Amino acid sequence: MPYVPPPELASLSLGQLAEQVAARKIPPLDQWSPQEVGDSEMRIAADGRWFHQGGEIRRPAMVRAFSSLLMREDAEDGAGQHWLVTPFQKLSIEVEDAAFIATDMQVKLDETGRPALAFRLNSDDLVVCGPEHPLRVAGTDEVPAFYLAVRHGTEARLNRSTYGQLIDHALTLGGEQLAVESMGERFALVPGA
CATH class of the missing domain: 2.30.270.10 (duf1285 protein)
Structure with a gap:
């Protein structure tokens, strides 16, 4: 099934916006305890572009899927380690500025x-x-x-x-x-x- 982006922000009421937010199913990363830890060989550039092993990931649906698996530890100071988390793996990801x-x-x-x-x-x-x-x-x-x-x-x-x-x-x-x-x-x- 192809990815359909949400409507333009300006066209949504606050109630419609809340419905759009609720419809986005985000995995429960905080409930997972993966045993395998490694490196994703991925990087998010300061301009928001995603890279894997030096090549840019150009498919928006892939970036959207990976972004739903992102978390950051020690976030209080704005400088914690970012991770891609699944039920089985926790892979570090380099983030130049913000995810x-x-x-x-x-x-x-x-x-x-x-x-x-x-x-x-x-x-x-x-x-x-x-x-x-x-x-x-x-x-x-x-x-x-x-x-x-x-x-x-x-x-x-x-x-x-x-x-x-x-x-x-x-x-x-x-x-x-x-x-x-x-x-x-x-x-x-x-x-x-």
Whole structure:
């Protein structure tokens, strides 16, 4: 069966987006205890492209399948080891920056009018920023880097146009500090704030 990507983010209501997220069946990596540990000979470049033994993986469906098996240990500092996990194997994978790239952002409103920031990733995953998927700002004031928690310790780095959308949204809100809110959480958009 061919892979059909989800609809464009802008066309989805928050409820439809939640349905799309729920429909994505993610394996229960945290419940698996594989005995075999090795090296996948795979790498995720900083621009989000996947490579195996030096050759680029060009099939989006393969990248999407592999991305559902990703986890990161010691994720608190943003520098933990990434793994591809199956019930039988745990294979290291080199990740140059983040496992995913956020390629689009839309501001949605829940039924009470509370804002929710919805992101599409390069894997076609849809993620709603909030308590379970917080935003993290790294880098410097001159060169900030924005990251969104995805799942199992992995993160998505916002690409330039997506963090531009985020900053534009924050500027429309005004306020003394550059910040946004999503699903009841407030996220400062200045490194170290």
